[in-house]
Every structure is written in C-alpha cells, then in structure tokens.
Amino acid sequence: MIKESGHENWAFPLLIPREYLMKEAEHIEGFAPEVAWVTRAGGNMEELEEPLAVRPTSETIIGPLIKRYIQSHRDLPKLTNQWNSVVRWEMRSRLFLRSREFWWQEGHTFHASAREAMDEVALILGYYRSIAEDWLAIPVLTGKKSPAETFPGAVYTLTLEGLMRDSLALQTGTSHYFGQNFARAYDISFSNRENERELCYSTSWGISTRLVGALVMAHGDDSGIIVPPKVAPIQVVVVPIFRDDEGRAKVERFIESWAPELKAAGIRHRVDWRDERPGDKYAHWELKGVPLRLNVGGRDADAGQVEMVDRLTRQKASVPVSGIGARLRTELDTFQKKLFERAQKFQRDNTFELETLGEVVAHFRERGGFVWAHWCGESDDEARIKTEAGGVTIRTVDESTSGKCLVCGKPAKYRVSLAKAY
RNA sequence: CGGGGAGUAGCGCAGCCCGGUAGCGCACUUGACUGGGGGUCAAGUGGUCGCGGGUUCAAAUCCCGCCUCCCCGACCA
Structure with a gap:
C-alpha cells in the first residue's frame, strides 16, 4: 500500500x-x-x-x-x-x-x-x-x-x-x-x-x-496465540495419526493424494511428521496459533475425509477430501471474519458512555475498556483525570458541540475516548 | 531515584534459620509398552550453588564487600 x-x-x-x-x-x-x-x-x-x-x-x-x-x-x-x-x-x-x-x-x-x-x-x-x-x-x-x-x-x-x-x-x-x-x-x-x-x-x-x-x-487465549489466516505463516497444519509403519504408509499415501490441492488453492500448510504424539502436536500448533488443523488417521483414509479443528472454537468437523482446497479456502476466510467479529464484539461490550469524573473513577476501579465522555479542552482537567482515575488517559479527541466537561462541567469542546493504556 | 524480592542443572524451584560437600519437578537421552487431546514404567545425562574475600577441621548455608535480574512506585507510550 x-x-x-x-x-x-x-x-x-x-x-x-x-x-x-x-x-x-x-x-x-x-x-x-x-x-x-x-x-x-x-x-x-x-x-x-x-x-x-x-x-x-x-x-x-x-x-x-x-x-x-x-x-x-x-x-x-x-x-x-x-x-x-x-x-x-x-x-x-x-x-x-x-x-x-x-x-x-x-x-x-x-x-x-x-x-x-x-x-x-x-x-x-x-x-x-x-x-x-x-x-x-x-x-x-x-x-x-x-x-x-x-x-x-x-x-x-x-x-x-x-x-x-x-x-x-x-x-x-x-x-x-x-x-x-x-x-x-x-x-x-x-x-x-x-x-x-x-x-x-x-x-x-x-x-x-x-x-x-x-x-x-x-486474540490470544489460555491455549496460546491466535493468528489471523491472512497473516499466518502456516494457515493449515496436518497432523497424521498412526501406530506403526504400515499405518504411517497408509496415512502418508492418503495425505499425498490431496495435499497438492491445498497448494493449488494457495493455502500455506505443513504436514507435521515429527516423532511426537498427536496430543503434543495439537497443543503445539494451538500455542502457535495456526488457524486450522486437520487430524488425519487410518479411519479418515478409509472414509475419504479428514477431521478439521479450528483454533477459535476447537470444534471438530468431518471434511471430505474431495474439493478440500476450495473448502479450506472458504473456512479460512470465515475464520478471518469470525476472529474480527469476536474482537469487535469484545470492543463493543467494553465501550461505555459516562458523564462525570466520579463515574469514570468508579468505572475504572471495576473494569477497563473505552469510555466516551466530553471534555472542555483544559489540560488541567486532563491531568486530573489521569491522577484521579489511576492512569486513565485521553486516547482520542473529536470536535463536539454538545455535552459538558466531565471534570469541570463547563460546555465541552470535545468528545473524548478514555482508557487505561499500555 | 524511592520501596520490596531473587540469584542453586536448559527452565521452574527446595535446601540456608539450626554448617558436614546438593535435591525435586519439567525438559533431555536410552529402552519397553503406547499412539484419534499435552501418556506410563524403568534406567540415565547434566550443577565452579552470581562474583570476591573472611570465619571454620568443614560453607549453598555464617560474616563483609561487589555485581546482576525481577516486581511496585516515579517517568514514558
């Protein structure tokens, strides 16, 4: 850009x-x-x-x-x-x-x-x-x-x-x-x-x-980070599941039969053949935030499907390998959208409208988020917010013609967002 | 700069008060069993106990000095 x-x-x-x-x-x-x-x-x-x-x-x-x-x-x-x-x-x-x-x-x-x-x-x-x-x-x-x-x-x-x-x-x-x-x-x-x-x-x-x-x-949670598909170095990870060499060969043949489709669909993926247990691999890739994981074992090979787990909800779904490239493409787009919507909802649920400094102080004693209020523009008042509300600062200011300053009560010049920030 | 805390195995810690030559968990190595959600058992590898000095027959432990890191505050974004 x-x-x-x-x-x-x-x-x-x-x-x-x-x-x-x-x-x-x-x-x-x-x-x-x-x-x-x-x-x-x-x-x-x-x-x-x-x-x-x-x-x-x-x-x-x-x-x-x-x-x-x-x-x-x-x-x-x-x-x-x-x-x-x-x-x-x-x-x-x-x-x-x-x-x-x-x-x-x-x-x-x-x-x-x-x-x-x-x-x-x-x-x-x-x-x-x-x-x-x-x-x-x-x-x-x-x-x-x-x-x-x-x-x-x-x-x-x-x-x-x-x-x-x-x-x-x-x-x-x-x-x-x-x-x-x-x-x-x-x-x-x-x-x-x-x-x-x-x-x-x-x-x-x-x-x-x-x-x-x-x-x-x-985006992160207790299981690790969550990387949006658009910027994820690995968008889909495949975890093969098998017991012995015979099982491994079967699963390998199966994966090779459709893995090229992922590449053709422009999906950044990796098959995890490391000598670790499946459960370890699940946890490992969740920690790294890979959006989609495909668990693939002998049973899946027989059924011509894979088990898909998404990092956001961890819900499992069976996905037929026929047309898998296009399907995963769609799933990744959906993932990107849902991740954004979840963050949007979180922001909405943590945005408030308050009028007085007393309310603001009380609010930030209990919780965080963004608080909208009005401000007259006096830097003394801005400083008071910071001291009295424990480090809360004005994040953004917009011109405004309505409302009263949350500190001094005089007619406000600005509508401001307040938050505790890093 | 003020207040508090910690330096012991790769990581997290116990041991210190009451000196006796270092231990636990995880990780790692090997083997067996296992394998569809972080497994089990067994046997192993690994440490100048932050640095320097002192006391002592003997110091991770007691004394003195120094260094480093972390947390809270101040500051900043």
Missing part, C-alpha cells in the same frame, strides 16, 4: 549529530528523556567532542538531508519511507509493547500545501486501519490525540487505538501532521509557482513491531 501510493524507500543514518537533534525545540524536549547517546569511541573509549544521538525517530536527520532534494514545487511532494530500528531508552520495557529498540516503518513526506499534507496524514491512517482491521483482525478506534499526547513538534497527531483482551488500550499506530514546524527548524523550503520561497508542509507516520504484541494480546 505504501509503495503503491507513490512512496519510495529511503535510508537515513542511525546516528544523529547533536546540533541536528536540538533544532526543533518541542521535539527535542519531548524526546530528551529517551534518547541514547554515543559518547565514546575507539579502542580506548575516548570521549567524543560532539556526542551522537541514536535515532529515537528520524525527523531530525531527515530534515537537514532532504532539504537538498527539495528546491522547486516541482520536487514536491517528496514521499519517503524507511524501514529501520530506533532506540528509545525506556525506563521500563515490555516485550513487543515498549522495548528499548524496536523495528518499524517510518514515513516522512514533504508537501507544497497544508491541505495536501493533511490529506496524506489521513490517507496513511486509513492504510493503518486497514492493516489492523482487515489483516490483523483488530478493530481500532481512530481520532486525534489531545495536545498533551501529541507527537512532540507536531501540529496534530492521528492515532489508532486497539483494545486488548485484558481490556487495556494499546496505541497501534500514529500519523502526524507537522505543518511547517520542522521545515522552519531545518529550513526546508521551495520556490512556489509565484517564484517565492515557501516552507514545506511535512508529515510523518509509523507502525512498529508493537503490532505483533497487539496481535498476541488482542
């Missing part, structure tokens, strides 16, 4: 000179606590005269480099994307959700008009939503971040918020509109059609390996 919409892959340096990093005041202020610095080098570990920052994100290195490629409105838009890892020196890390180093995709774009840049930010958010919902089967709430939660240096930040099965929210992607903030800091300008110098309008956006964590926590 990213490439099809005209973005090119670029690669920018890992290490950022201090002077570059320091240029956008809000940006550096926001990231300062998490930046790792290279301060020594060489066999004697000598102090560097000028420390180098390990990129926590790449705006500050891309700015000074990209400006050379942008001179005229004819050079715009400049649409770049970079796959890399970044380092944020978190005090407390959490596997997949907040690690000190993580792999991601960061897009950085430069435009001749604010309108175009804002459209870009919305376009990408749509792509991210599609990745979350259509591929990972994770329903997401989208909206703007409150000023306190906005990316440092951005005019506004759009976000996707998913709900994990423990009813905590997780930010699964962000898309930022910078206006001319970064262009001003790095003097990224172009000659417009009137032959005047004008600062670029820029954006950045990213999704990371945190999505792996989201996948695990949005």
